[in-house]
Amino acid sequence: MTFEEKDIIYPPVHPGTDRTFIRFYSDEPDLNSIFYTGDKDSQPQRIFVTDTAVGSLPATRSFIDFFRGEDFSHPKIEAGFVGKRGKDVLVILGAGEPFKTIESVLTIIKAALDNNGQRSAVFVGIGGGVITGMTAFAASIFKRGAHCELVPTTLLSMVDAAVGGKTGCDFDAYKNMIGSFFPAQKIHIIPSFIQSLPQHEYRSGMAEVVKTALLYSPELFEKLEKYPQILEDRKNPLVEEAIKICVNAKATVVEQDLTEKNIRMQLNLGHTFGHALETMAGLGVVTHGDGVAWGMARAASLAERIGLCTKEYSERVKMCLASFGWEIEPVHPAMKEKYKNDEEIASLLFNAMKKDKKNSSSKVRFVLQENVGETVITEVEEKEVMEVLK
Ligand SMILES: NC(=O)c1ccc[n+]([C@@H]2O[C@H](COP(=O)([O-])OP(=O)(O)OC[C@H]3O[C@@H](n4cnc5c(N)ncnc54)[C@H](O)[C@@H]3O)[C@@H](O)[C@H]2O)c1
Numbered sequence: 001m002t003f004e005e006k007d008i009i010y011p012p013v014h015p016g017t018d019r020t021f022i023r024f025y026s027d028e029p030d031l032n033s034i035f036y037t038g039d040k041d042s043q044p045q046r047i048f049v050t051d052t053a054v055g056s057l058p059a060t061r062s063f064i065d066f067f068r069g070e071d072f073s074h075p076k077i078e079a080g081f082v083g084k085r086g087k088d089v090l091v092i093l094g095a096g097e098p099f100k101t102i103e104s105v106l107t108i109i110k111a112a113l114d115n116n117g118q119r120s121a122v123f124v125g126i127g128g129g130v131i132t133g134m135t136a137f138a139a140s141i142f143k144r145g146a147h148c149e150l151v152p153t154t155l156l157s158m159v160d161a162a163v164g165g166k167t168g169c170d171f172d173a174y175k176n177m178i179g180s181f182f183p184a185q186k187i188h189i190i191p192s193f194i195q196s197l198p199q200h201e202y203r204s205g206m207a208e209v210v211k212t213a214l215l216y217s218p219e220l221f222e223k224l225e226k227y228p229q230i231l232e233d234r235k236n237p238l239v240e241e242a243i244k245i246c247v248n249a250k251a252t253v254v255e256q257d258l259t260e261k262n263i264r265m266q267l268n269l270g271h272t273f274g275h276a277l278e279t280m281a282g283l284g285v286v287t288h289g290d291g292v293a294w295g296m297a298r299a300a301s302l303a304e305r306i307g308l309c310t311k312e313y314s315e316r317v318k319m320c321l322a323s324f325g326w327e328i329e330p331v332h333p334a335m336k337e338k339y340k341n342d343e344e345i346a347s348l349l350f351n352a353m354k355k356d357k358k359n360s361s362s363k364v365r366f367v368l369q370e371n372v373g374e375t376v377i378t379e380v381e382e383k384e385v386m387e388v389l390k
Helices: 031-035 058-065 069-073 102-114 129-144 155-161 191-196 199-216 218-226 228-232 237-256 263-268 271-281 288-305 311-323 333-338 342-355 382-387
Strands: 021-024 046-051 082-085 088-093 122-127 147-152 166-171 174-181 186-189 364-371 374-380
Touching: 021 237, 031 058, 046 102, 046 129, 058 191, 088 102, 102 129, 102 166, 122 129, 129 147, 129 155, 129 166, 129 174, 147 155, 155 191, 155 199, 155 237, 174 271, 191 237, 199 218, 199 228, 199 237, 199 263, 199 288, 199 311, 218 228, 218 237, 218 311, 228 237, 237 263, 263 271, 263 364, 263 374, 271 288, 271 333, 271 342, 271 364, 288 311, 288 364, 288 382, 311 364, 333 342, 342 364, 342 382
Parallel strands: 021 186, 046 088, 046 122, 122 147, 147 186
Antiparallel strands: 082 088, 166 174, 364 374
């Protein structure tokens, strides 16, 4: 067969997605003052998206109430609610990973369409990683690309999920199978939002903090090693310091490699094991952060097993994770509860890892560490992986 070829070269498609302004706020959350100051006629239409839990917080209530109009007296914030404030729209979705579905994304799109949303509209996700990821995804596909701003309200979404333009939802029991790269134009980080987080969600976010410290900040890792009590001490200034260090570290990485062709892959430390655990335990059973923390312990054992790091380093990482209360044993209790046999558990996890979108051959690619700040990406044989899973 013969053929002729022609390339078409384009300028970047989405104006406004080539840079992200990140603003750190030091006071209590006040969404009205962020979004409703200045000349309202010159504002584009906003499609605000949140979930029932975030919409019920005292910190967001005065903002949400503006959209409730006739429903103002209705005490409950319900999933499926769509309200208006002038030309702006608010959509409330169900809370948590089980709602990270294509149906939720379509609910956002439908609310925008029903309210005459244009491509100039700004989709604003106010919530944890589930809401920020789906809102940004909806923005990326709405009329071939609208605009996006994010207000991350969990520790995890502040330090990780909202930064870096990965958007999407789960599909068919597999995490993040549908999505796009679509950086937000603005990210509003209000650390005081974390004060209302349930403890397990705060701990989940802290796992990404420890991950980022292991990857990019030996100083922060040392501070966390010395002070695992940070888990009971959210008002400690170290929390805000850690948020800033993590956001800056992630920003530096995604600036160089937005679409995860090379160094961004490092951010998946602990994630290959962690995603497999989240998937096989049943989405939502193990929090993302708890999965990543267990995954980092497994990654440390795997690095030690294949001779990449010393036993001392592997032990140091696991001791730190254990001091935060994370599971570091090869067989996670959530798997023990669901499946009987350790061999079966190891096989199920390995197969889930192979299916993960980041793997193309029968080997599995892992992010492993030689030391704090010294990270390598390497493919590992099934036999070695299975050994650290049982
Ligand atoms: N895009 C990325 O680069 C990236 C990175 C890491 C994680 N993620 C994704 O992020 C998701 C996890 O995010 P998450 O941990 O924020 O979970 P989440 O969004 O489900 O939020 C956890 C729970 O906390 C509630 N909540 C949120 N803010 C609150 C607050 N201030 N006070 C009280 N409750 C609050 C939510 O309603 C939800 O019930 C996963 O789906 C994961 O795949 C994406």
